[in-house]
Amino acid sequence: EADIYQTPRYLVIGTGKKxxxxxxxxxxxxxxYWYQQDPGMELHLIHYSYGVNSTEKGDLSxxxxxxxIRTEHFPLTLESARPSHTSQYLCASTRGQGGNTEAFFxxxxxxxxx
Amino acid sequence: AQSVTQPDIHITVSEGASLExxxxxxxxxxxxxxxxxQSPGQGLQLLLKYFSGDTLVQGIKGFEAEFKRSQSSFxxxxxxxxxxxxxxxxxxxxxxxTDKLIFGTGTRLQVFP
Numbered sequence: 001e002a003d004i005y006q007t008p009r010y011l012v013i014g015t016g017k018k019x020x021x022x023x024x025x026x027x028x029x030x031x032x033y034w035y036q037q038d039p040g041m042e043l044h045l046i047h048y049s050y051g052v053n054s055t056e057k058g059d060l061s062x063x064x065x066x067x068x069i070r071t072e073h074f075p076l077t078l079e080s081a082r083p084s085h086t087s088q089y090l091c092a093s094t095r096g097q098g099g100n101t102e103a104f105f106x107x108x109x110x111x112x113x114x
Numbered sequence: 115a116q117s118v119t120q121p122d123i124h125i126t127v128s129e130g131a132s133l134e135x136x137x138x139x140x141x142x143x144x145x146x147x148x149x150x151x152q153s154p155g156q157g158l159q160l161l162l163k164y165f166s167g168d169t170l171v172q173g174i175k176g177f178e179a180e181f182k183r184s185q186s187s188f189x190x191x192x193x194x195x196x197x198x199x200x201x202x203x204x205x206x207x208x209x210x211x212t213d214k215l216i217f218g219t220g221t222r223l224q225v226f227p
Contacts, residue, residue: 006157031213040123043158043204043217050213059214090157094213102148103215105157 003027006091006106013081013113021076021109023091032074033103035090036060043090049074081113116141118207120218128226129197135190135221137179137205146208147188148215149179153201161203164188175199200225 004025013019025032030051035043035058045058049068063085064078074093078085091106117140127133139145146165150158162173169181179190188205205218 004157009155033214035217040219040222042118042219045214048214092158102160102163103158105150105159107155107157110155 004091004093004104004106006089006109008109009107010110011112013111015080015082015113017081019078019081019111021089021091021111023074023076023106024072025074025093025104026072027093027095027104028071029093029095029104030071031094032068033092033094034058034064034066034074034076035092036062037088037090037108047076081111083113086111086113116145116207116209116216118205118216118218120203120205120221122221123219124222124224126224126226127195130194133190133192133195133199133223135203135205135223137188137190137218138186139188139205139207140186141207141209143209144183146210147179147181148206148208149173149177149188149190150204150206150217151175151201152204152220158204161190195223195225197225197227199223 007022032049034047037043044060046062047066049055088110090108092103094101094103119138148163149161152158164181202220204220206215208215
């Protein structure tokens, strides 16, 4: 069973609010990722990190930001939420080098901005 | 650039029937291939993966997949589907020179009793 946790699981929030989605893993993995998933659509990588103080933009442009101050923690922040941010956000982590390692996923945060 | 195509958006089968979910990839070299399953409201769980060697790989929950280089395919199969297999299934591709996975759009499996 994967030891990667996301909170909250569900969030309904008003437009203009600042929100932070939490992601923590206890596996000591260096690499962590944030994906955005809309219904019926593929997962889009929006942020990733190779380790502490390392953050990169993913393939899909996002207005969110991330930080990686500790190995186990990779929070995602939206400074001013908008209805277009409504989506499911999945956090993942991997160990090792290259693309041949299993990604462990959290259960996701379903965000609704009203 | 790498890409993954899952041609079937939605598949419905009867419990006990066989299942095949299609996945085609685009990549210049030998890819690393994965199948993940996502139950409603949950994250993704790895079913199986292919890196090299035997082209028929076995996974959890009775699933298997076959890598066919000539067809650029990595189809997922199960001989007898159970109602609990109803979920969304994602094919993904990675490579040796990147830490990122590229996902397909997913196939939603519905199982009727």
